[in-house]
Amino acid sequence: MQRNLIAISGEQGGRGGFGGVKLHVHISAACQLYLPLCAAFLFLTAGPRVTYVPPPPSEDEESIFSHYESGVNFDKYDEILVDVSGTNPPPAIMTFDEAALCESLKRNVSKSGYVKPTPVQKHGIPIISAGRDLMACAQTGSGKTAAFLLPILQQLMADGAAASCFSEMQEPDAIIVAPTRELINQIYLEARKFAYGTCVRPVVVYGGVSTGHQIRDLLRGCNVLCGTPGRLLDMIGRGKVGLTKVRYLVLDEADRMLDMGFEPDMRRLVGSPGMPSKENRQTLMFSATFPEDIQRLAADFLKTDYLFLAVGIVGGACSDVEQTFVQVTKFAKREQLIDLLKSTGSERTMVFVETKRQADFIATILCQEKFPTTSIHGDREQWQREQALGDFRSGKCSVLVATSVGARGLDIPDVQFVVNFDLPNNIDEYVHRIGRTGRCGNTGRAVSFYDPGADSELARSLVTILSKAQQEVPSWLEESAFSGHSPSGFNPPRKHFASTDLRKGGFFQDGSVTSQLAAQTAADDEEWE
Secondary structure, rough: OOOOOOOOOEEEEOOOOOOEEEEEEOOOOOHHOOOOOOOHHHHHHHOOOOOOOOOOOOHHHHHHHHOOOOOOOOHHHHHOOEEOOOOOOOOOOOHHHHHOOHHHHHHHHHHHOOOOOHHHHHHHHHHOOOOOOOEEEEEOOOOHHHHHHHHHHHHHHHOOOOOOOOOOOEOOOOEEEEEOOOHHHHHHHHHHHOOOOOOOOOEEEOOOOHHHHHHHHHHOOOOOOEEEEEHHHHHHHHOOOOOOOEEEEEEEHHHHHHHOHHHHHHHHOOOOOOOOOOOOOEEEEEEEEOOOHHHHHOOOOOOOOOEEEEOOOOOOOOOOEEEEEEOHHHHHHHHHHHHHHHHHHHOEEOOOOOOOOHHHHHHHHHHHHHOOEEEEOOOHHHHHHHHHHHHHHHHOOOOEEEEHHHOOOOOOOOOEEEEEOOOOOOHHHHHHHHHHOOOOOOEEEEEEEEEEOOOOOHHHHHHHHHHHHHOOOOOOHHHHOOOOOOOOOOOOOOOOEOOOHHHHHHOOOOOOOOOHHHHHHHHHHHOOO
């Protein structure tokens, strides 16, 4: 009797298809009558084929350059202290004219509403223009994306780079990597805006979208490739992207790109055939938080003489955000949230929760209470995620309930209010969450529900963050921090910086809970890319 009716073997491939494994199936003659069942088996193994094609971004110049105005506190950026460490850093610029941008870039910067550079731009632009590797840490909403895009685009234009659509393998000059689909698409739109009317062509690739559609777009020419790790490695594995001409490698939200969730992918990327060594490319890392363990990992990807740029209170919360804490038990949070939203009127609000199931549940409850609400998390299809963000940005829904996927880097105009329905389990994620408001010199508010039974391990770190942002610390939170229930250490706040360059032998983030734990939680809950 023939027992091997169906034989399946596999080999490691790209990140597409069957989760990175190519399957070879042999079906015996005895099993031919059951081909429909076999087909169903293979479909279930592979999962449904992704066919979603996102709507193309607007070609209307007014839409491309739309922006929101700087807030009343924008000029306070001039008062923020900056520390640049490393050998021979170039001097900062004070105006965009000093950046020596070409006319096309100058025009696009002006159309974007940029009047003067922020601190991370004043120092980051000349550092990158000088060809130095950079690890830059600046608060959310402070202009990090423009800080790396402008000098990269300027150099490509000065060198006469132009996208070619005649090659089956595109060889970009710059690769930009970010952890989430939403963030990488946002970076792409910024690159597209600054490159408007030039020969430089940015392209974006990320999961949840038809691979064929992205390949066709890629083959139209690509100088600047923006991607999430999985889809980027897939395109390289398919032979659609070559790496021999890469001059710039940018890791945005670099702390997440180098944590236990993405570090293997980053090592695969820099170790891919054709990728120039770190001595022969320029590597740039940007984030709002750089824990000490991540600084150590980052050094593997950077030249030894990299510069460390610390802007303001590194790893700290933006002082433009008014932070409030409410002590509440787990089962009282729902009513507390409803009462809170009733008091805020129609303010654009982001509500952060711990799990995907909780996100949909809370969104449903709020809709029943007549609050126009949508949600975003890793289980939603890509078109649903894009629709949710579109509804929130347009004001159709004034409340967005999100898991961690919504906390990283998203720049949504006029988010006035952030609610931490569930506090995260590490302080870095808290900083990223409340950074969705109080951007670009605008003021914002953040309210966090503190459950003594679940959040005590975060208490000391919260006290530190509040103190450094010159915010009021509730007495009950201080009591919780020093009651002995919180295992993390506490140091009194320093005057200017919460971190220094690791090479100085300094410390990072008083009392912070290790980023490894947060990375594992995020990996368990989210399809990040």
